[in-house]
Amino acid sequence: MKENYFPQEIEKKWQKIWEENDAFHVDDNSDKPKYFALSMFPYPSGKLHMGHVRNYTITDVIARFKKAQGFNVLHPMGWDSFGLPAENAAMKHGANPETWTDENIAYMTKQLKMLGLSYDWNREVTTCKPDYYKWTQWLFLQLYKKGLAYKKEAAVNWCDECGTVLANEQVIDGKCWRCDSVVEKKYLSQWFFKITDYAEVLLEDLDKLPGWGDNVKTMQANWIGKSHGAIFRFKVKEVEGLEVPVYTTRPDTVHGITYLVVAPEYKDIEKLTTPENKAAVEEYRANARKMTEIERLSTERVKTGVPLGTHGINPFTGEEFPLWTADYALVEYGTGAVMAVPTHDTRDFDFAKKFNLPMKVVIQNPENPSDCKDAAYTEPGVLVNSGEFNGMKNEDAKKAITEKAVREGFGEFKTQYRLRDWLISRQRYWGAPIPVVYCEKCGIVPVPEDQLPVLLPKDVDFSVVGKSPITTSPTFAETTCPHCGGKARRETDTMDTFVCSSWYYLRYSDPKNSNLPFAKDKVNKWLPVDQYVGGIEHAILHLLYSRFFTKALRDLGLLDFDEPFKNLLTQGMVLKDGSKMSKSKGNTVDPDEIFENFGADTARLFILSDSPPARDFDWSDAGVEGCYKFLNRVWRLIAANADDISLDYKLEFPLAKVNDDLVRNVHIAMKGITNDISNDFQFNTVISKYRELTNAIYEWRGAKKELNAEDKAVMSFAIISLIKLMSPVAVHLTEEAWAELGGKGSIHDQPWCEWDENLAKASSITLVVQVNGKVKDKIEVDEALSQDEMKAVALDSPRVKELTDGKEIVKVIVVPKKLVNIVVK
RNA sequence: GCUCUAGUGGCGGAAUCGGUAGACGCGUUGGACUUAAAAUCCAAUCGGGAGCAAUCUCGGUGCCAGUUCAAGUCUGGCCUGGAGCACCA
Numbered sequence: 006m007k008e009n010y011f012p013q014e015i016e017k018k019w020q021k022i023w024e025e026n027d028a029f030h031v032d033d034n035s036d037k038p039k040y041f042a043l044s045m046f047p048y049p050s051g052k053l054h055m056g057h058v059r060n061y062t063i064t065d066v067i068a069r070f071k072k073a074q075g076f077n078v079l080h081p082m083g084w085d086s087f088g089l090p091a092e093n094a095a096m097k098h099g100a101n102p103e104t105w106t107d108e109n110i111a112y113m114t115k116q117l118k119m120l121g122l123s124y125d126w127n128r129e130v131t132t133c134k135p136d137y138y139k140w141t142q143w144l145f146l147q148l149y150k151k152g153l154a155y156k157k158e159a160a161v162n163w164c165d166e167c168g169t170v171l172a173n174e175q176v177i178d179g180k181c182w183r184c185d186s187v188v189e190k191k192y193l194s195q196w197f198f199k200i201t202d203y204a205e206v207l208l209e210d211l212d213k214l215p216g217w218g219d220n221v222k223t224m225q226a227n228w229i230g231k232s233h234g235a236i237f238r239f240k241v242k243e244v245e246g247l248e249v250p251v252y253t254t255r256p257d258t259v260h261g262i263t264y265l266v267v268a269p270e271y272k273d274i275e276k277l278t279t280p281e282n283k284a285a286v287e288e289y290r291a292n293a294r295k296m297t298e299i300e301r302l303s304t305e306r307v308k309t310g311v312p313l314g315t316h317g318i319n320p321f322t323g324e325e326f327p328l329w330t331a332d333y334a335l336v337e338y339g340t341g342a343v344m345a346v347p348t349h350d351t352r353d354f355d356f357a358k359k360f361n362l363p364m365k366v367v368i369q370n371p372e373n374p375s376d377c378k379d380a381a382y383t384e385p386g387v388l389v390n391s392g393e394f395n396g397m398k399n400e401d402a403k404k405a406i407t408e409k410a411v412r413e414g415f416g417e418f419k420t421q422y423r424l425r426d427w428l429i430s431r432q433r434y435w436g437a438p439i440p441v442v443y444c445e446k447c448g449i450v451p452v453p454e455d456q457l458p459v460l461l462p463k464d465v466d467f468s469v470v471g472k473s474p475i476t477t478s479p480t481f482a483e484t485t486c487p488h489c490g491g492k493a494r495r496e497t498d499t500m501d502t503f504v505c506s507s508w509y510y511l512r513y514s515d516p517k518n519s520n521l522p523f524a525k526d527k528v529n530k531w532l533p534v535d536q537y538v539g540g541i542e543h544a545i546l547h548l549l550y551s552r553f554f555t556k557a558l559r560d561l562g563l564l565d566f567d568e569p570f571k572n573l574l575t576q577g578m579v580l581k582d583g584s585k586m587s588k589s590k591g592n593t594v595d596p597d598e599i600f601e602n603f604g605a606d607t608a609r610l611f612i613l614s615d616s617p618p619a620r621d622f623d624w625s626d627a628g629v630e631g632c633y634k635f636l637n638r639v640w641r642l643i644a645a646n647a648d649d650i651s652l653d654y655k656l657e658f659p660l661a662k663v664n665d666d667l668v669r670n671v672h673i674a675m676k677g678i679t680n681d682i683s684n685d686f687q688f689n690t691v692i693s694k695y696r697e698l699t700n701a702i703y704e705w706r707g708a709k710k711e712l713n714a715e716d717k718a719v720m721s722f723a724i725i726s727l728i729k730l731m732s733p734v735a736v737h738l739t740e741e742a743w744a745e746l747g748g749k750g751s752i753h754d755q756p757w758c759e760w761d762e763n764l765a766k767a768s769s770i771t772l773v774v775q776v777n778g779k780v781k782d783k784i785e786v787d788e789a790l791s792q793d794e795m796k797a798v799a800l801d802s803p804r805v806k807e808l809t810d811g812k813e814i815v816k817v818i819v820v821p822k823k824l825v826n827i828v829v830k
Numbered sequence: 831g832c833u834c835u836a837g838u839g840g841c842g843g844a845a846u847c848g849g850u851a852g853a854c855g856c857g858u859u860g861g862a863c864u865u866a867a868a869a870u871c872c873a874a875u876c877g878g879g880a881g882c883a884a885u886c887u888c889g890g891u892g893c894c895a896g897u898u899c900a901a902g903u904c905u906g907g908c909c910u911g912g913a914g915c916a917c918c919a
Contacts, residue, residue, distance in 0.1 A: 220834045224914055227833060232918075253919060266919090308917080333917045343919045351831090352917050423918055541913075614855075615842045621912085623842065627856060635855090637869090680846085690844065693854035700854090773850050778900045780850055818899050824849050828899050 006647045006745040010640035012604025016737040020118055028751065029123040031079050033527065040076035041531050042068040043510055043570075045539030045547070046083040046130070049109035050090060053116045053596050055579040055586055055624060056540065059612045063576060063686065064538045065122045066613065069733035070682050071535075072123075073757035079531055080123055081513040083130030084110050087138075087502045089167055089183060092435040092474070095467045102435040102467075106133055116596060121605045121736040123753070128516045132505035137512065138437035139458035140522035141505050144554075145440060146451050147561050153199045154429075156449065160270065160336070161428060163191040168472065169432045170195060175546070190294065195430040196439055196498065200553045204229050204422040207552055216572030218619070221544045228545050230423025235407040237344065237416040239265065239317040242325060244276055249317060249328070252339030252421055256410070257402040260391040261346040261367035263357065265317045266310065266329045268336035269293035277328055279314030286311055286330060293332050308333055308356040320415045321392070321406070331356065339421055347381065354381040367391050368399050427550065429501045434465060434474040436499030444486035444493040453487050459495070473497060506547055507554040510534055510569060528564045537570040538618075544575065574686060577621035579612075586624070594624055606735040607633045613688035613734060636738055639699055639731070642706075643724055643742050649712055650746055654721035667705040667719055669768060671726045674698040675760035678730050692734070698727055729758050774799045775826040776808050792819045799825035 023029065044064040047057055061082075068080035084106075091102035098105070110131065117124070131137055148154040162171040166186040170193065175182040200207075208229045211222045234254035241247045249265065267274055269290045278286045289311045310331025317326055333352055334343045347357035347364045354377070357364055366377050368386040375382045388394045394402050410416025430439065438459040440452035452459055462478035469477055475497045476482065486493035508522065514531040515523040548570070555569040578585055581592040599608045611632040616622045643650075656668070677694050681687040702723050709716060725746070732739040732752045743752035766788075772795060774782040782804040790798070796819050799805060809829050816828040 218834090220913075223834050227915055230915090230918065234919080251919080255919075331917095333919090335918065338918045343917095345919085350919070352919075355917090421918080423915095544914075617843085620836090620843095625842085625856075628842080631856060634869090641870090684846085689842085690854080693844075696854055771850075775849085775900075778849095778898095783850070816899060818849090820849055820900095824900090826849080826899055 006644045006742075008641075008644055010637050010738070012606055012636070012737065013601070015741045016119070016121065016600075016604050016606070019737050019740050020121065023751075024118070027127075028753070029080070029125050030127060031077065031125045033530070035077040037075055037077040039079065039531055039535075040068075040071045041079045041513075041534045041536075042071065043080075043513075043534045043537050044082070045537070045543060046085050046506070046509060047113065048085045048088060048090070049106055049113055051109050051112070053113055053120075055594055055596065055612070058120065058596050058608060059576055059579050059618075059622060060538055060540070061117065061120065061122055062609045062612050063574065063618050063688070064536070065120075065736075066609075066682075066688065066733045067536055067538070067686060068123055069736070069753060070757070072753070073733070073755065075756065079128075079513065080125065081128040081130070081516075082117065082122070082124040082126070083128075083509055083513070084132065085502065085506050085509070086110065086131050086133040087436045087499075087505055089169075089433060089435065091133075092433060092467065095435075099467075101463075103133070106435075116600075119600050119605055120596075120609065123736075128513050130509050130512050130516055132437075132502070132509060133435070135458045135460060136519070137509075138505065140512070141437045141500065141508070142440040142452070142457050142459060143454060144508060144522060144558070145437075145500065145504070146454060146457075147563075148198060148557060149441075149451055151557070151561060153202065153557055154196060155199065156194060156196050158192060158194045159197075159428070160190050161193050161195055162188045163193075164188055167433075168470070170428060170430060190296075193430075195428050196500075197426040197428055198504075198553070200427045200550075201422060201424055203553050203556050204231070204424045206556060207424075207549065210552070210556075210567055213568055214571075214573075217570075218573065218575060221541070221548065221573060221575060224544045225549055228424065228549065232421050232423075234419055234421060235403075235410065235416055236340065236419045237320075237410055239319065239344075239415075241277065241328070242316040242318055243279065244315065247273060247276055249273070249277070249342050250340045251342045251344040252419055253344055254421075255346065255349065255403070256406045256416075257388065257394075257399040258346040258349045258367055259319070259321050259344070259406055260388075260394070261348050261365045262317075262319050262324075262326055262344050263347060263363045263365055264326050264329055264345045265342060266331045266334045266345055266356070267313075267342040268334040269330050269332055270336040271330065271334075271341045274313070274330060277313045277315050282312060282314035286313060289330060296332075308352070308359055310356065310360065320410070320413070327362075329360075337425060338423065348377040349381050349383055351381045351383065365390060427501075427553075429504055430498040431501050432473040432497075433499055434461065434467070436502060437505060438475075439496045439498050439500055441496045442484055442486060442493040443496065444488060444491060446491055447486055447488045447493075450486055450488045450493070456487065473499075475499065503546060503550050507550040508558070510537075510551070511555075511558075511564070522563075525564060529566070532564065533566050533568055534570045534572075536572045536574065538574045538576060540578075541575040548573070574618060576618045577616065579622050579624055581624045599629065603629060603633045604636075604737070606636055606738050609736070610636065610692060610734055614692045615689060617689050618686050635696060635699070636735060638703075639695075639727070639735075640738065640742075642699060642702060643728070643746075646706065646720060646724060647746060649717045650721045650724055651717065652721070652725065652747055654718040654725075656718050656722055666768070667701060667723055669764055669766070670698060670701040671723050672760040672764040673766065674730060675726065675758045676762075676765040679757070679760075682733075688734075695727070695731055695734075698723075698730070702727065726758055728752060729755060770822055772798060773824040774802055774805055775824065776805060777828060778826060781805065781808060788822060792821060795819050795821075795825055799827065 042064050044061050068078050072078040086106050091106045094105045095102040145154055162176045164171055164181040164186060166184045167181060171181060176188050179188055181188055208226060208231055211226060232254050234252055235256040236250050236252055238248040238250045310329045313328045313330060315328045317328055345353040347353040348366045349368055364377060367388060367390050369389050370386045386399055388397045388399060388402050394405060407416060407418055440459045442450050444450050462481035464478050464480055465474045466477040467474045482495045482497055484493050484495045511523050511528050515527040518524055551569050558564050586593045611629050614632060615628060674694050678691050681691045728739045728742050739752050769785045770788050772784045772786045773780055782802045784798060786798055796817055812829040814827060814829050818826040
């Protein structure tokens, strides 16, 4: 074995061998229990960044650990390869998005292989390839048949920079999630997925996911935004037969209504406007329409609005109140109209203050009544000024008042969700074409399944601005109706890339299937994913969409499980000097350089070493070097002792004779490392245990001059165990060492180590002796000591005698195998 | 504002059940080896105080209370950072 560690040489050698042997091939027909370890697949942007390295290393170690533990592990990789950057790059360089994407995939594949990841590349999935997007289109058709895909005219978020619409979830602070430019409102006819049909079950089933972090679950719950309340319908004094329904979560405050607000886009707003107010209302609405999201937000809660001139009638009191329009009422939520109770809602209060509208207190805290002159009172209380409901607790009144409305026919109980339907149309080229045609006679006609895939046209001009390049194809749009054979036009919109990534994990179970997206038995065998690892930035979008897809496909009978991802690990960001690595800050670290200078094993070890996976990780050059030095230290340890190590060592002396600390230390490490990986993947402590064991072997070896036969067995046991324990992380070094020591096959096919509970602890224990809760002495004692004996030993300690001399011992607390606390006065 | 999450040495972090706070590493300092450097190895490293010294002593896990023989860990209140949502009626 070479004296020095040359990672570059070793790593290339083994990567080649693994590839030639198809070493990580996964067999569908194994007797072993299955385990599906999944990383979020990357967008092929060009090069791997350190976030990828962290993500894939974590999953790889999990996959290898589970494999060693006897699972049949599915650990695949693929490419989320549709999307705008490819199209932009094509425009910029006059190339084709496909070429650009293929080149990036090739480069990044090379990098992934250099990282030594144990992927079964036979199962690679690439969303922009026709053999994949054919099935994205097919799934669209299934959802369409079920009524879960539909087209409607809607106010949409328009990003001018990207020339496309965005889903609600893709608008961040009024800006585009991808290019950061300001998002505008536009009215367009677009395709939607009816995710709202699944709002309740998407919320409820979060309880079925104990393996997800609470942060992600609450984010999803907040996004779905369930609330309980009531609908009340108000008659309009000036317009016979027209009613304005409102949704409220505070039916208890209904006697306090002093005005009512409808959104500027409210459907009946024109009927509700009197001729005298028409001009002002029109102007207000026109302004609201022009406003971008960001402008609407930047008004920072300064309320605006204009009166409509008409009046509503409160069926509970007979009182009349004015109708207004204001943009703080949202047309998409509830009924688009709000009953305003300024005394008990802060927004209504602000609005009423500004426009000098009347207020009426209807809820009070009897202990500390408020007149609501300076602020709304939104706490619980008792009803006042509310007729028959006076004196009732407001929580009880919610029910009683709604019941009255139900009885008298002007209201009902209502559960409301914030979640909106998922807008999937994109006016872009580089996506899966939506497989429908528009026929003059037959209307919307889905493309028959046997005509899939609808291929992206190649004869397009990428230099066009403000519209989709796909529309420039002279051949694409023009087609015939599959139904009547007449003239028809193809849909030129493509699907949001999140559609493609909402089902890719299912395809891994059966990636080559040309008859179906996946066979039912295979998908049921491999799924759900046992461990999903990825960034927290996908907590809402991708994970919610994937959950929706899984549930919809279950209802279509395509699979038999409810949730796609059993356990979710959201890894923290990789930082440099305290801030996120980014090209603009110039603080990026190129993985290629790390591979070249230190090797992939160092990169893998370091990225796992300093922080637990869920926390942010601060990259430091010194830390990388520290890990490189450690691997060198391990190498030297093995190389220096290689001649004394035998793979068929025998440690066959009776347990009682095992007073060798090294043997115990190895067992302690085995137990500790196994537990640390099993409990929340605490790789940082796993690596500190590698170091402890390495230090212990060095120390043990340093204390001996000559090794006798038994020593050699102990040495062999220790070093081979270290190699085994480190094999999921330092994948190349351990493989080389295993081979050099004469191991057969691959270290990565060896079973995980097993330890003896009796040996996985120190031979004696340290009895901690406290006086009044403070540590005063430590005594090495036999573990078998009874509680009385422990007490006796503690009281016998000279230190204790000294400290308790002349004092009264009030109490002695004995914690078995640990501690004695003597309480004195 | 609401929801989630975190707060421990110079730094990253460790500490199954409430039971030795600071594992392991980085950094720093001193030393060995070397003509020298790199590499490597050894030692020290939470703060204050006492002592020539071994050592002893006090304080210490964001802040303030509480429960307990015993609190980084449990309870109540507060402060700060991070993330998400945000006029959702």
